[in-house]
Amino acid sequence: MTPSAATPAYRRLSVEERRSQLLDAALSLFAHRAPEDVSLDDVAEAAGVSRPLVYRYFPGGKQQLYEAALRSAAEELQHCFDEPREGPLLPRLARALDRYLAFVDEHDTGFSALLQGGSVVETSRTTAIVDGVRRAAAEHIFRHLGVSAAEPRLRMTVRMWITSVEAASLMWLDEDKQPPVQELRDWLVEQFVAALTVTAGRDPQTAAVVGGLAGEG
């Protein structure tokens, strides 16, 4: 492409469109490489713009771009949890897990780098974004379970399961995405039911939830 051809295209995007184009380019790079292996030049090249233009939109450089990309990925991930509250509960959970695992599959390297910690771009802000997703996941689950105020034992059980889903996702990526994703999903659903069932023996609120699940079968 000659400069004269590039320039008009360059101007056609609004500020918002340009910003979102740069973010998309950054996200697709951060998804498949560790943050330390992505440079601003890479982002500029992937978006087909100059490095100074990237800096104009993200004056904080790579850290700012990473956090913005992470925020946009977190939003996308939270959409995975959107599931109508109708029909039996476990198939709802299975569908949300399918979307979540597809997200993990699509953002493999970035997902591992983010959650495995010790990354060069990790800050209290990136941690807060990840924690926000975990909290949102727990809230979705409580809503689907019909629980408006989860007591400590149920809350712990659900958050332990969410953490163990993360751990399973990381190991799944490490194991070249084995077992097949549908098996992983079914197994995670079974682990959820088993964890709730154990807690039900100690906690009436959880026992009521498990009773509801059994009534569906």
Add this chain to the structure above:
Amino acid sequence: MTPSAATPAYRRLSVEERRSQLLDAALSLFAHRAPEDVSLDDVAEAAGVSRPLVYRYFPGGKQQLYEAALRSAAEELQHCFDEPREGPLLPRLARALDRYLAFVDEHDTGFSALLQGGSVVETSRTTAIVDGVRRAAAEHIFRHLGVSAAEPRLRMTVRMWITSVEAASLMWLDEDKQPPVQELRDWLVEQFVAALTVTAGRDPQTAAVVGGLAGEG
């Protein structure tokens, strides 16, 4: 204490003793405060020495001291997993959990700060230390289960449980150490058995392990 009284005591310690005294002081501070709330002056004061002396032993300053304290805590934590391989399995697991939860109780704030991420002193080295403890915990469990080469499904199940024990520990600290520690421990043992039982339905190696546990009951 007058300087003349302090000086001889000051000289009586060998290099190793002094280093270990500074580390102990640092560890007890890092155990109960977030790393950003501990200064080298605090460490010097707690150890009853001057700030330059702390720097002589730890020229890398707070980061080096934090990593050394973390390494020493990680060693202490790994001793929690030392449990003779005799007698029924679940009581062994319960005893190891008792020691682990006592460690969590004793290092509460530091434990949370370390595992919740986004700390100012978190680096790829601190992450590697924590991962080393997780790996050691998994290896101990496999040895106790009599498994010399864990296959992916069993490995995932054990590591998911270890991760969920960490999550439960953090929430337990957040909930002012409720439920009582013995209840938490029994509940975690039950979760372990339930998780293995679910996996046993999909994996012969895990089914053999669960069969062994049942034979003990």
